[in-house]
Amino acid sequence: MAADWKQKCDSQWQLGAHGVPMPDSTDWKSAFEKKPFKRNLLQNPSPYGVNHTIPPPEPPQSEMPPPPNQPPQFEPDGNFSGWKTSTEVLPYDTSGIPPGVVVCHLPQYRWFSLEQCVDLKAEGLWDQLLDDFQPEIVIEDWYEESQLHKSIYQLDVKLLGADGKTVIKQHTYNPEENLECYSHTWKKVSHVFSKYGPGVRYIHFLHRLKNQFMVEFFNTKVTDSSIIIKTSKASVK
Numbered sequence: 001m002a003a004d005w006k007q008k009c010d011s012q013w014q015l016g017a018h019g020v021p022m023p024d025s026t027d028w029k030s031a032f033e034k035k036p037f038k039r040n041l042l043q044n045p046s047p048y049g050v051n052h053t054i055p056p057p058e059p060p061q062s063e064m065p066p067p068p069n070q071p072p073q074f075e076p077d078g079n080f081s082g083w084k085t086s087t088e089v090l091p092y093d094t095s096g097i098p099p100g101v102v103v104c105h106l107p108q109y110r111w112f113s114l115e116q117c118v119d120l121k122a123e124g125l126w127d128q129l130l131d132d133f134q135p136e137i138v139i140e141d142w143y144e145e146s147q148l149h150k151s152i153y154q155l156d157v158k159l160l161g162a163d164g165k166t167v168i169k170q171h172t173y174n175p176e177e178n179l180e181c182y183s184h185t186w187k188k189v190s191h192v193f194s195k196y197g198p199g200v201r202y203i204h205f206l207h208r209l210k211n212q213f214m215v216e217f218f219n220t221k222v223t224d225s226s227i228i229i230k231t232s233k234a235s236v237k
Contacts, residue, residue, distance in 0.1 A: 005029040013037050013231045020135075020231060021128040034124030037135075040226040041118045042205060043082030048221045052142040052186040059146075059218055076112060076211060076219040083114040108213045109149060112220075115206035117164070118227055125229065131198035136230040139171065141189040141207060146220040150177050152210040153220065155189055160202040169196040186223070194233060203227055 005028035010016050012032065050056065088111040120130060129135065143153040155173040160166060171191045205227060209220040 002028060005032055008032050015231060018231050020133050023126070023128050026126045026128075031124045031126070036120075036124035037229055037231050040228060041120075041123055041203070042116055042225050042227050044079065045225045046223045047078045047080045047083060047114065048076070048223060049078065050221060050223050052188070052224050056144045056146075056184060056186060056221060058184065076209075076217075076221075080114065083116055085115075086113045087111070088113070110211045110213070111154075111208045112211050113206060113208045114222070115204065117160075118203040118205070120201055120203065120229075130200050133233060134194070134196060134198070134200075135233055137193040137196075137203065138226070138228045138230060139189075139191045139193070139205070140224070140226045140228075141222060142186045142224045143189065143207070143209065144221040144223075145177065145183055145185050145187055146210075146218065147177060147179055147182065147184065148212045148218055148220060149210050150179055151175075152177060153187075153189075153222075154208040156204075156206045156208075157191065157193075158204040159193060159196055159200045160204055161199045162201045164202050166199075168200050169193055 002024070006022060006024070006026075009028050009032050010022065012035075013020075015022055090109040090111065121127075137159070139155075139157050141155060146152055151174065153173075153175060155171070157171045158167050159169040161168055171193070173189055173191070175187075175189075205225070207222055207225070209222055211217065211219040
């Protein structure tokens, strides 16, 4: 029976043809049912209810402040189940204000962080695959070009060891936006981990989005985040 499940996995993903180690000790029934390859391992990849194939919604054009009896909004709207979220309030930037000038409103910026930690073995992968074969791990993300600030998005992805703390490989991305001309679209971010060494058991995925409050709340959205394990690995050159 175990051999049947092993054969099903081989047929489904062509593991033998790709040189993937297939030890008998692997729970092949569980691997087949969990389908760890070529699917998104992140939960709730589009928490704002939008996707990158449709242009991001335009921000409201109203310049009227909200009614006085309406509490101000400081957090984004969305369904963030599956994500651990946190907010960092940034200090006001007064560097461009001449001495003695009174300013009624200054924008207040906040980093809104969303993070997940993926347990690769719980998702159906096995030790020999991760340690010896080291399949490519493909990261993809799409963030809104909100133009709220020159820095509106940060990505930090870590490949972690069995203790969930030891960093084996890390990828960070902190782009700077061009605010000289108006553009409002989705921007793609991608990275492929390969030949990262043995011991990887978890992937910690974190992105930070900059939000702004000045009379009204404006945010930067993100969508279609993904972690995908491929049945291939980088060729040795």
